[in-house]
Amino acid sequence: MESFFGFAINIIITIYLVIDSKKYGKSPVLWGILGFVFGAIALGIYLIKTDRKVIGWIVTILSIIGYIAFILLVGLAILIAMAGFS
Structure with missing residues (x-):
């Protein structure tokens, strides 16, 4: 279910970028x-490039923090799995 949610968000971001990029003369x-x-990093960069800098930086920073947190959680889970639960 989680992978479907992430995939759906990427599809929504893609559709938005394709439609909105035509308005600003960018390559759809x-x-x-x-x-x-x-995904969200590209959306943040696009918003920065189209002079919506505040929301663009917010989206970019939050998505980078989310990716770092995900990587740390996966690393912690691997470390716990390798060390055992004893």
Whole structure:
């Protein structure tokens, strides 16, 4: 269920970037691919590039913090699994 939620968010971000990039004269194909692959980080960078800097920086920083937290949690889970629960 969680993977479906993440996939759905990336699809929504991709659709938004493709539609909105045409308004600002940006390449919709490029921003669509970036939005699908990188998700919220690409959205934040796009918002910064289109002069919506405050919300762009907020989205970028929060997504980077989220990715770092996810990596740390996975690393902690691997460490606990390798060390055992004793």
